[in-house]
């Protein structure tokens with residue numbers, strides 16, 4: 001390919017002669033006799049090299065040089081200068097000239113200088129390309145690294161979740177074993193205590209104080225029994241019947257017992273239950289999921305708030321969201337709330353959410369919780385349609 005050169009000089013003679021010489025040496029040469037006209041030409045032709053005269057009327061060679069170097073960094077410039085202007089030459093080199101040639105010059109010298117600068121230019125441009133390529137590659141590597149890190153983080157979180165779930169399942173299984181035996185052993189004598197207390201009670205009609213004591217015994221045994229029942233349900237499935245049910249109905253039914261409390265605590269109930277396909281499940285069992293979530297949410301909103309319940313579905317799952325505007329859950333606790341026995345309540349058993357989790361798992365669903373302390377908590381449950 002013939003290299004493109006542009007000669008900018010106000011002397012016609014020089015333009016013609018130099019152009020002739022350089023063309024005969026195989027260059028593709030254009031000429032122009034003033035600097036201002038050269039810019040458009042450079043823009044259009046993109047010459048590799050400009051031979052620029054320093055002494056020209058109208059525009060000073062130094063300014064023209066600067067203009068060309070800033071606007072067209074890939075076009076290199078060799079300056080023509082008059083004799084005795086070495087100081088100027090230094091200035092020109094500083095301003096971006098690649099070389100300077102003192103007038104008058106010999107043709108051989110001119111060609112030699114031009115070829116030299118073109119070689120340097122080609123190496124420099126190639127270098128620049130390599131540097132750009134290197135930067136691009138480094139960017140890409142960095143992007144890969146970032147992606148990799150993100151993936152590792154994701155996977156680690158996933159593993160941690162899975163690990164936590166396995167621990168939880170083991171815990172629930174062990175608990176199931178223990179509680180089934182224990183409940184059986186305890187409930188019989190408990191029943192006897194309750195019966196005897198009732199017998200005593202009927203004999204104490206004239207002693208109200210004693211009667212109130214035995215009433216206490218009865219109600220406390222009932223409380224123990226309720227805890228045992230709850231403990232059992234955290235780990236063991238009670239007899240169940242699968243039927244075609246609509247989740248919206250289950251939610252409505254689970255809400256019923258809380259309506260009075262909702263009103264008493266001046267809570268705004270926002271319900272948006274869209275029609276969803278039916279699923280096969282035990283309605284009472286599934287109801288426990290929602291009543292535990294409602295009970296926890298209402299506990300957190302004693303001074304009022306908003307309880308939102310939404311039900312939607314996509315092509316795979318039914319999705320239920322239960323949100324409250326209560327005190328929220330501390331980040332440190334988020335990993336523990338599904339553990340049996342984990343409670344922050346004075347009279348809580350800590351079984352509620354383990355029951356929820358067990359049932360959701362039973363139906364191959366999943367549950368997620370998001371909470372902001374001081375703002376509220378959102379539980380989301382996905383239950384597969386199929």
Ligand SMILES: Nc1ncnc2c1ncn2[C@@H]1O[C@H](COP(=O)(O)OP(=O)(O)OP(=O)(O)O)[C@@H](O)[C@H]1O
Pocket residue numbers: 292296297300324326327328329337338342343344345347348349350351352353354377
């Ligand atoms: N909506 C909620 N807002 C804030 N904290 C919650 C919420 N739901 C659960 N928690 C936290 O999770 C803990 C465990 O809940 P879980 O239902 O398992 O047990 P509990 O409510 O403490 O006891 P129980 O359900 O037996 O009455 C609660 O003690 C509470 O700290």
Ligand SMILES: [Mg+2]
Pocket residue numbers: 292295296351352353
């Ligand atoms: Mg609870």
